[in-house]
Amino acid sequence: MTRRYYVPNLAQMSGLIELPPEEAAHAARVMRVVEGDTIELFDGQGHQAAAAITHVSKRQCVCRIDSIAAIDLEPSVNLIMAIAIPKPDRAKEMIERLTEIGVHQVQPIVFERTQRAPGSSLIEKLERVVIEACKQSGRNHLMPILPVLTFGQWITKYRQSDFVDRTAYVAMPSGNPTSIDPIRSNQSSPPESSIVPECLVVIGPEGGLTESELQDCLDASIKPVDLGKRILRIETAACVIASRLLTD
Known part of the structure; x- marks a missing residue:
């Protein structure tokens, strides 16, 4: 299953970004991500991006994003x-x-x-x-x-x-x-x-x-x-x- 993490205001970000504290803790302590892992980010406003982990510790998770896409998966109603x-x-x-x-x-x-x-x-x-x-x-x-x-x-x-x-x-x-x-x-x-x-x-x-x-x-x-x-x-x-x- 794709590992997904919530990052508000994703559309305004680029390059290296740090996951919010709660998401970083989940990634590090629960999902056990390591440097080089690929994850998916979304902002709750219709945008998502693939990202690669560049640094991870108990309370911090930094990743690199290359491009952000607007992908609408909502119903027509x-x-x-x-x-x-x-x-x-x-x-x-x-x-x-x-x-x-x-x-x-x-x-x-x-x-x-x-x-x-x-x-x-x-x-x-x-x-x-x-x-x-x-x-x-x-x-x-x-x-x-x-x-x-x-x-x-x-x-x-x-x-x-x-x-x-x-x-x-x-x-x-x-x-x-x-x-x-x-x-x-x-x-x-x-x-x-x-x-x-x-x-x-x-x-x-x-x-x-x-x-x-x-x-x-x-x-x-x-x-x-x-x-x-x-x-x-x-x-x-x-x-x-x-x-x-x-x-x-």
Whole structure:
């Protein structure tokens, strides 16, 4: 497996560079790199580069890069998930999977039935999970985890937004079955168009959305979708919907 390391602002670098402390420690102590080893660097903004190790110690790793390439491996649709964050261990697994699948960004939501709102320390840990998932999967763009909002704050912001080619769903057990098909780029857009269609999915906490929250979603033209006869956990529902919507 290719050894990948996260280096912010890679596009502005050249020649000899030093890996960030956490990445250097992982390279030296865990992966046991030695001088002359080839590794791959990425910046989370779409750039990657091959590099050769020139110096390594317990806390430092220096490498040489020759050229940096912009390689876009993102889906043709920006999938945004407005979601209740489950317990920490389940949240980490969910974020890892959503990063691998190609979700564009995650918006943590505190619903009325949320038992425990995610704190800043958990969000920081989840951001690190995103980096590790990108390293493992070969993804070059980090999946942003946006600041936590209450449902009221989020739905107000959503009503004021202006999505292009907007498609939106809210997961709702016992709701009307709705077919979830892969979202494709708008074929009517000119070939040179840089517009990327966006899709939104709302997934509530254990116990689901309240009647008022669901009504707010319906009033905002967010379609209810039933995922089947069984009740799925938050992280399971998120991965099921994401995998159905994103095919490339």
